[in-house]
Structures are given as structure tokens and as C-alpha cells.
Amino acid sequence: MAKVGLPRFRIRKPRRFSRRPKPGFVVAGKIWLEKDGELYLGWGRAILLERIDQYGSIAAAARSMKLAYRNAWLWxxxxxxxxxxxxxxxxxxxxxxxxxxxxxxxxxxLNQYKALRAKFEEFLQQVQP
Known part of the structure; x- marks a missing residue:
């Protein structure tokens, strides 16, 4: 009879940041577009559109992002x-x-989202304490 046990889980190490966080408060944010309460276009989807344009394939675009093909297709x-x-x-x-x-x-x-994101990044830089 086969030995049945609990599945093994990996203990995750805490994430290390590539840059040192600034002391004090920092204004941060993300921007995305919704339609009727559903996500329409955000950073990940914008990258997916760029990669589809570059590779000519949803599968290749998903692979380049290390994204499951099903998720790319659903997006x-x-x-x-x-x-x-x-x-x-x-x-x-x-x-x-x-x-x-x-x-x-x-x-x-895609171009409208990139322009909107650039304005948002500029805004974040202006409002930093």
C-alpha cells in the first residue's frame, strides 16, 4: 500500500528589497482602468499587450512573462x-x-494607458514629502 501523507509545503523566506526603503513617509500608488467595476487595463495587462504585439502569439507572450497561458487568455x-x-x-x-x-x-x-501612467508617476514625484 502506498504511503499517504500530508503535502509538503515550502517555508517562504521573507522578501528582500532590491533598494533600501526611504525613511519616513512615502506617497505610493498604482493606477488601473475599470469598466463597470471590472478590471479593464492595468500594468500587467499592458505588458501582455506589448508582448503580444512583439511575439505575435498569446502563448509566447505569456511564456515571456512567466504567466500561465490560461490567465493570459482570460485577460x-x-x-x-x-x-x-x-x-x-x-x-x-x-x-x-x-x-x-x-x-x-x-x-x-495601450498608448493611452502608458500616457496616463506616466502622468500618474509624475504626480507621485511631485507630491513626495
Whole structure:
């Protein structure tokens, strides 16, 4: 009979920061876009769109981010559903495999998010105590 036991869990070491934290208070924040209370576009999804544009494939983009393909696919589906028109055009795989490309709407949304994020970063720098 096989020995049945509890699954092994790894004890995680505390995270170490690559830079020293500044003493005192720091104003920090993240920015993302929502539609009807659902995440539309954030930093991770923006990176995914860039990588899809770069590699021409959702699978390759997900691999480059060390992201599960299913999660990447779900993110693309959510963005396409929430956008006025699809951000990513997909072609099903076959012998040569599938492909994906950013639409004009996708490029526009990505550029708008990058501009918004740059303004937000600038704002954070201005309000530092």
C-alpha cells in the first residue's frame, strides 16, 4: 500500500528589497482602468499587450512573462469584452499554430494607458514629502 501523507509545503523566506526603503513617509500608488467595476487595463495587462504585439502569439507572450497561458487568455478575453472593439485579434491554431495581433484599438488603448501612467508617476514625484 502506498504511503499517504500530508503535502509538503515550502517555508517562504521573507522578501528582500532590491533598494533600501526611504525613511519616513512615502506617497505610493498604482493606477488601473475599470469598466463597470471590472478590471479593464492595468500594468500587467499592458505588458501582455506589448508582448503580444512583439511575439505575435498569446502563448509566447505569456511564456515571456512567466504567466500561465490560461490567465493570459482570460485577460485578453476580458479586455476584448470590455473594450468598444477587440484589442487583440486571435487566430486559432492548426498545423502552424495560432497567432494573435494587436488591433488599432489595442494600440490606442495601450498608448493611452502608458500616457496616463506616466502622468500618474509624475504626480507621485511631485507630491513626495
Amino acid at each position: 485578453v478575453e476580458a479586455m476584448n469584452r470590455l473594450a468598444p472593439s477587440p484589442l487583440v485579434e486571435k487566430k486559432s491554431g492548426g498545423r502552424s499554430g495560432g497567432s494573435a495581433r494587436l488591433t488599432e484599438e489595442g494600440r490606442k488603448a
